[in-house]
Amino acid sequence: MIPEPGEGYVRLSPRKLLLDPVKAVGQMVVPVAIALIGISRSDTKFWPIILPLAVFGPLVLGALPWLTTHYRLTATQIQVRSGVLNKTTSTAPLDRVRSVDLEASLLHRVLGLQKVQIGTGVDDDRITLDALAAPDAQALRTTLLTRRAVADQQAATPPVDQPADQPADQSLGLLPDQQSRPVAPPPPAPPAPAVALARIDWSWLRFAPFSLGRLVLLVGGLGVLSQFADELPIWNEETATSAWEWLTQFAVVAIVLVLAVGALTLWLVVSVAGYVLQWWDFRLVREHGSLHLTSGLVTTRSITVEEAKVRGVELTEPVLMRLVGGAELSTLATGVENGVTQVLPPCPREVAVAVGEAVLDRPGPLTGRLVAHGPKAHRRAWFRQLRNALDVIVLLALGWWWFDLTWWWLAAIGATLLALAAAAGEASYRHLGHALAGDHLVVGGGTFARIRTVLETDGIIGWVVSQSWWQRRIGLADLTATTAAGTERVLVRDVRLDVAVALADRATPGLLTDFVEPDRVPA
Template sequence: MKKSESAELTTSRRLHPVSVIFFIGKSVKDLLYPMIAFILTTVFRDDINWLWLFGGIAVMMIIMLTIGLLTWYRFVYYLDQGSLRVDHGIFIRKKLWITKDRVQAVDTTAGVLHRIFGLLKLQVETAGGKKPEVVLNAISGREAEQIRIALGLMEVSQPEIISDVPQATPVEKAAPVEQRIRLSFSDLLIYSTTSGKIGVVLAVIGAAYSQLDEWLAETLDIWGFISYWMGSAQIVWLIVFLIVIAWLLAVLFTSIREYGFTLQLKGDKLVIERGLLERKQVTVPLQRIQAVHLVENVFRRPFGLVTVHIVSAGYAGKEGESAILFPLVRERELAAFLARFTPQYQLADEWSRLGKRSLLSFMLVPVILTLAISIPAIIWIPYSLGWFALLLPLLAVLWSWLRYRQTGWSLLQQQIAIQYGSFNRHRILVPKRRIQWNRLSQSVFQVRKELATLNIALTSGALPALFYIKHLPFNIGMELKTWMIGKKVNPPQQSK
């Protein structure tokens, strides 16, 4: 890259003017509930004051437009000695410096509006943050490249040297194999249909209905209308229909979000691209990855389909959970996949398992709680329907037994692997040097049986990512803890 190009961001710059739209959108989001409350309280009065209604809306629009323009005008950024500096704020001026040693990941996103103007949205993630430390809503692709280079997430391309002096014939080298994989359309459909996101959609529908419930009750008796036209028995079919619609919406949203999912290894960095309407690119340095998290949900596990996640301080979701590295990998191809893209992490061939004395500890609390619910249900629910409550303890026994069967661990050189789950299966591959802290604890019930719970914490976002092995023998827990602090011990054996 030429010096003139690299020096462009050393002086203060403002975002592209189109970013005013995004700042206005943020203002609309912040004032959404007051605006809705104002409109509803005005419209549903007995005597509507139209001047008050349209005047209030006009004032709010002027306020939001003014805030958007001032926010854009007061927002400046530039590069200063390998760090990114951002100054922003209308009334309270905030100054922020981001140095390359703090950066965990840099994301770029191109939405529909960005594509029209040839722009990108850039987000800088740092360790310990709940949200991106810096968000540049609208910058050019060249500026994004300069910021990536300055923050150490992209190599500077060397210009080709042209000379008239004859050069010696170079020794031919084998071209490096490009480590790149793209999610096929068939795998995208499989991933979307088995994602289990229907619960999220139903939660959104339920939240929206709860917000409008009081207004709907006053204006329209929906369930009374449905019962009158369809009959009470048909309400069940309506609920089934709504569940199917929610599932189809979940499939649609997941497909749009993960469309064209591409993973590429460039040097020591992973580049992830995905999205149909909003194309997102994330760069994650390999050395920032704390662990690999393999997830098989109840729908994919019978077919040997695994979703590969990573735990990273910069590329993670809320509350420290792991983020997707690749949506769908077949179990038989998993070892080769990890060798290509995360060579420091290896699958465990053998697992140490819990002994039989741990089984009762898994079942004790869930079975007692479900029995406490089932007994009153049998007594108080009429028409003998309460006996169906006995299914709860049976499900608790099944769930506890699956958790017992899933729990395991394995030591491989400088890596510990942990397995847990019930209907879903989770496998965590953690290098010893990535463990931030570990704790061996015992509850009152565990002390009597000489059992313990081993907790492991990794750096991930604002909160640490926590993984655990429950109800393992105390002596084995001590051996694993000793191994984690660096002392040489014999690998813990399977408990009895």
């Protein structure tokens, strides 16, 4: 049960006594095993002391968080006390609660627990309660978000002023003996029902292999395997020679085909399994003035993003996913961790556009035409990519000269790099553009991935106009809108200087008046 306002401090769920010791054992099993192996090779007279410490030490350390953590709700705050020697009290005003996120690992779910993270929109500081019983965590989340919505509504309700030229009994319609009684404020309106914006559609699994985000995990696993592959008994010169002789008995084309099919099958399994684990039972709803996302199979997560803090969205179409009509959607918000929250899995582009427009509450910014940046920006896009390719070719040439390798291979690699650079330059220019859609700044960018960023002009706190030496010669500039949301900057690359200043002035009138009217003398 969650505490009622005004009650004393309460502990977390007693089942935390099972959770933390298991986690502590899992964290200490490797160093303890290494220590025991080292001791076993030396003197064993310390075993009667070390073995109980190795067994009961993690259990005691794991039980301390439950014994020392208490929390309570007051009429205005949530307070959490923790610590053994250094006592810490964390508080959050209820009207400043901006997000209440729930997370449950597999161990949490087995024990019927959830971790609660309460954000107030101040940097990345959060109040964490690990762990509450699942019904209590859900009730606490609903209580905190409902009270925040009520507080916001009461703050937005203007007070009813009594005319100064009327007596109290006439203005309020009260009898003389009722004039001293306070007028009760109107009851708050009931919260709006939750509105579903999106839910998982398993036909979206077709986009999983075209998202390369999990390729990093696969490469990391291969890297870990390579660290101890030399120690495996099957990996030696004789085994490798025998395996190679056996493979060369077959046609080279068949070998390549088998390896390619094996790699593709492995990638399909990894990408689809990762998609299912992350986005199982995905739902995105609008409730209590926030966007609420839930998903996860093994580890479930529940993320809340307050809509008042959402300053824009970002639609990303990776190069492979664009071939099959897929896209991803993220929100740009202030006061949340990292500022960028992915609110949709890889899904059809039309779904991402529809949800993005629902979040923005405005149709058009994600599908409207962008203003092209012209032939000079086109040449700049090509030059930037070709310069990077030439830098790599020069480094390769030095290596080829040092090791005295065949130059034909370098020529082939160089030609391939230049072709890829030309394709990247053309793609980056085609994605380039900008527009001002009402009160939203729309910016297109990206090299191979096409990215469209939509930012509220009210969320722009400043502008930065920068020019490199090359840009000054051809009259181009980079225009950066600074904001507290997302990555804290939105870049309009390689736009004409006069267009950049005019765009900034139209988006935030008055902020660049001195630049638009250079002859004006401040009063």
